[in-house]
Amino acid sequence: MKLYGNSPSPYVRHCRIALIECGLDYEFIQADAALSEKLSPMQKIPFLEYSLEGRTEMLTDSSSILRYIREKAGQKFLPTVAELNDFCAVNTLIDAQVNLFLLKREGLTPESVSYLKRQESRIQTGFQEFEARHYSKQAPWTDVELRLACFLDWVRFRKHFSLEPYPVLSNFLEGLDEYEPFLETTIVDI
Numbered sequence: 001m002k003l004y005g006n007s008p009s010p011y012v013r014h015c016r017i018a019l020i021e022c023g024l025d026y027e028f029i030q031a032d033a034a035l036s037e038k039l040s041p042m043q044k045i046p047f048l049e050y051s052l053e054g055r056t057e058m059l060t061d062s063s064s065i066l067r068y069i070r071e072k073a074g075q076k077f078l079p080t081v082a083e084l085n086d087f088c089a090v091n092t093l094i095d096a097q098v099n100l101f102l103l104k105r106e107g108l109t110p111e112s113v114s115y116l117k118r119q120e121s122r123i124q125t126g127f128q129e130f131e132a133r134h135y136s137k138q139a140p141w142t143d144v145e146l147r148l149a150c151f152l153d154w155v156r157f158r159k160h161f162s163l164e165p166y167p168v169l170s171n172f173l174e175g176l177d178e179y180e181p182f183l184e185t186t187i188v189d190i
């Protein structure tokens, strides 16, 4: 199978970690905006190509990709409603931060666009919510934890904002820093 994406994307990284955890062979293909526009109707990364009964099928969202990977390895993906809700909540925060990041490159900031202030505020209240939770101290990490860790590491790598006001989340992230699949997918700039 072929996974298209880049190293910094938290969505892509989570898929790569799941592929490593499940011991599945895959080819990682670097995809920039031009390639994703050409190959995926969603024009986003990640997307996955795999063969099914001689046909090439495509998955265009990290959630369906993760479910495919986990099921292929006989594992469950987000087995409870609470986990699904937390997973969606982390995605909401990542989407908000991606939004802020991409628009900043175009010169649009929360100072000039009030909707971006709302995005910033959403990230703050979301972080407060996740700061109040309890996390595993070691593997196996849940898919909610892996998604959150990929997001936190991206925030740390890009210096979007300081994680200092969030000691629980910072400790949680440090706990994954030595985790082999996390290390193997360490963010490199593009």
Ligand SMILES: N[C@@H](CCC(=O)N[C@@H](CS)C(=O)NCC(=O)O)C(=O)O
Pocket (backbone or CB within 6 Å): 009, 010, 011, 043, 044, 045, 046, 060, 061, 062, 063, 098
């Ligand atoms: N819901 C999608 C979100 C993927 C996503 O937003 N990817 C970003 C990179 S981190 C992207 O491709 N953005 C390009 C754009 O928004 O045009 C998923 O879970 O796969």
